[in-house]
Amino acid sequence: QVHLVESGGGLVQAGGSLRLSCAASGIIFSDTVMAWYRQAPGKQRELVASITVGRMTKYSDSVKGRFTVSRDNAKNTVYLQMNSLKPEDTAVYYCAAISPYNGWGQGTQVTVSS
Numbered sequence: 001q002v003h004l005v006e007s008g009g010g011l012v013q014a015g016g017s018l019r020l021s022c023a024a025s026g027i028i029f030s031d032t033v034m035a036w037y038r039q040a041p042g043k044q045r046e047l048v049a050s051i052t053v054g055r056m057t058k059y060s061d062s063v064k065g066r067f068t069v070s071r072d073n074a075k076n077t078v079y080l081q082m083n084s085l086k087p088e089d090t091a092v093y094y095c096a097a098i099s100p101y102n103g104w105g106q107g108t109q110v111t112v113s114s
Helices: none
Strands: 003-007 008-012 018-024 031-041 046-051 058-060 067-072 075-080 091-099 108-113
Touching: 003 091, 018 046, 018 091, 018 108, 031 067, 031 075, 046 067, 046 075, 046 108
Parallel strands: 008 108
Antiparallel strands: 003 018, 018 075, 031 046, 031 091, 046 058, 067 075, 091 108
């Protein structure tokens, strides 16, 4: 059973940084494509970043150049480093296992004040 637990969210001023972590269990983490999504109030959940087994990364246009996704297979953890945060980055951020396993974390709130 896929179990994902996010941490690292919080309140930060615009221009600040946060690092989200997602600890995975119940899967062969090193063989799993992982991703970060976010959902702002009244909006659909959107893909923020993904990282493959071979550490290839993709980003949404809205975060490209500001966010960095990485993984530590020894710790079964995926990270999202978020720099130059903007108020429009405010959302609940979710970790997801994409392939071959599928699952979601419970989410962590990120609030960016102006």
